[in-house]
């Protein structure tokens with residue numbers, strides 16, 4: 001199952017937010033979307049999961065225009081963990097995660113044994129089995145995030161869109177969540193602020209700046225000192241990590257770059 005944005009443009013109040021953005025997520029690829037605050041990452045993802053409608057351009061889910069597909073068919077194939085969790089009512093965690101099964105059911109169809117098993121597995125995979133009877137509103141930010149991921153897993157979609165999935169999570173849970181998503185071998189696109197997480201998990205990274213894709217490629221190709229300076233305005237020391245084999249970034253404050261300009265903004269391969 002694949003997901004693709006083709007020449008997507010989008011405006012809000014006559015202000016162009018996305019300019020002809022094209023990104024492609026191939027079957028079982030893990031694609032990262034990085035860029036400064038306000039560069040359009042969430043807006044692009046919202047277009048990709050049909051919360052917003054592109055002004056021009058097309059979103060293809062499994063090579064078919066998403067606007068031509070029914071909501072139920074999209075929900076069977078595409079799960080979303082967004083930044084916001086707008087809930088009108090409070091729910092118990094287990095009920096919320098069970099909602100992930102809805103696209104697989106007919107109207108008023110009750111949960112089957114299989115549904116219970118899938119929901120319990122999602123709770124366990126995300127490490128929140130002990131929270132199943134808690135009310136969602138009483139949870140911490142990180143616990144809420146894991147509930148939303150569990151709901152997406154219970155949906156058993158082949159494509160998953162994640163908008164800052166590691167936001168609110170402590171470092172152990174960040175790595176656990178990213179490991180879990182990687183081991184599921186889904187087609188993934190994730191907006192990520194942590195560039196070391198992006199480097200470690202992504203096959204391909206797209207860089208958005210002011211609503212345009214300005215770079216894309218493998219983490220090694222994209223996460224260079226020159227790109228980090230151009231897009232984020234920061235100096236970075238980048239090495240290939242001896243365990244992950246992926247780039248590892250250390251950001252260097254201006255005060256140190258003044259002292260040792262030659263030691264920063266270089267790629268060192270160890």
Ligand SMILES: Nc1ncnc2c1ncn2[C@@H]1O[C@H](COP(=O)(O)OP(=O)(O)OP(=O)(O)O)[C@@H](O)[C@H]1O
Pocket residue numbers: 012017035036037038039040041042043044
């Ligand atoms: N409903 C809205 N009304 C007005 N402006 C909006 C609205 N939604 C988004 N924008 C603007 O569109 C631009 C892109 O926002 P978006 O949330 O897509 O960026 P982002 O890259 O996800 O940012 P961040 O990293 O801060 O989450 C920003 O300038 C934002 O202020």
